[in-house]
Amino acid sequence: MAKTVDQYFDDLRGTRVWRSIFRSGTGSSTLKRALAIQQNVFLHLFSTKVRRRMLSFSATWYLGTLTLGTFLILVATGIPLMFYYHPSVPQAYADTKDLQFVVSSGMFLRNLHRWSAHAMVFLVFAHMFKVFYRGAYRTPREFNWVIGVILLLMTLLLSYTGYLLPWDQLAYWAITVGSNIASAVPVMGEKIHFLLLGGNAVNANALLRFYVLHCMILPLAALFFVAIHFWRIRKDGGLYAHASEPATVRDNANRSAPAAKETK
């Protein structure tokens, strides 16, 4: 009798090599599935179980997952874009032109990167407002909300630094308009402006700075905070359900403590 696909997978997961890589064993028992999360350095950021009602679309609109998705797409398209790009003047513009007209699928790569970047900014805002309207910033989740605000700022900075890289008129003047705001800071405005651009105006130094920030510093920092953001969801008791506890416990609590309000 022929083996099913599942059986092939089971065989694969039973091999010595597989077992040497993944710490959790084979099998589909609850324990093994929990171990698959707990024993994995990346997945252990998440809890092993999630309340079913939190997975309904209306609970979160999946905005956090979608934001992570755009981030992954941006990394995946950003790395090949880096292969074709020199952060120098005027080579940067020539490289962008080459991406449009010479590199195979270069246009597609650049399009996908740019639209995903816009989508990420939009989704981060949407995520923030959704979390707010659900009241999911409530204790004990205060600090995860703060990390979320930091991630919002990082997303804006990532998008903003990337905006300069094509070195066309659109990029140049958008960054000029934006960075001039820094000059308005009282007392040290001009110094901040100079530090940001590596000069008194947007020039080759600014391009190099923005490139390093965009491709190295900010993505790593964002990854760092994203890891904390996910980990805190688990540590703070999972995604915020309406009253944070399972329905039965909540009902009992209300019965014995009528003063406590939480049910609507």
Place this chain on the structure above:
Amino acid sequence: MADSKDFIASIDSNAKKSPRRIVFITRRTSVQVKAETEDQLQTFPEVLFRAAVTVMVLAVGLVWIALMFNAPLEGIADPSHTPNPAKAPWYFLGLQEMLHYFPPVVAGVLAPGLVVMALIVIPYFKVNIEADGLFLKSRQKRLRTFYVIASALSLFLLLFKVYAALVPTLIMAGVMLLAAHSSPQSPSAFRRYLAARPLSYWVMTWFLFELVVLTAIGTFFRGPGWSFVWPWQGS
């Protein structure tokens, strides 16, 4: 058993300060734990599968957009030739619109700084944790405060001729007045909804409204010299 109950159940009911816990203090040996009975799914594989599907749907959508629409690319950067208007990225156009009305230190530094500060401190203020309708308690006093703040804000925006921000403010004030005159027992579901909205909801919704309106105006309705244009007029 000598007692009808062999444990004392007590509740830390201050849910604002700490997540609610039920503590069983047994008079005998073992601790009784209330098992969670809510339906749960395992992260592996169910939740991860859903996340993967979500990301795939997103990827399909974005790939489609990337195939249909090309990213803009203009001429090479030229410091001696300023385009008119020179616009920041779209998510900063709300700010740029504010720069049109206020000095840079107000619109460019103070306002965004305050917004970020306000966002950060949201969960640390009790007023944002309370979920009671704004006008349900001490209605007259709160209504008076509302009138003072709303008219002061409107007057301020009127003096600086910030009509773009004034109109959303007036609309929000109107909706809040409707909320103040709605009862939680109202036959209309919408009025019941309005009556139950807390202060934090109104502040955030006003902010969201202003953000969307100002960003949209900066993106679509601003032409040469930051003058008002219709989106179809071009630049």
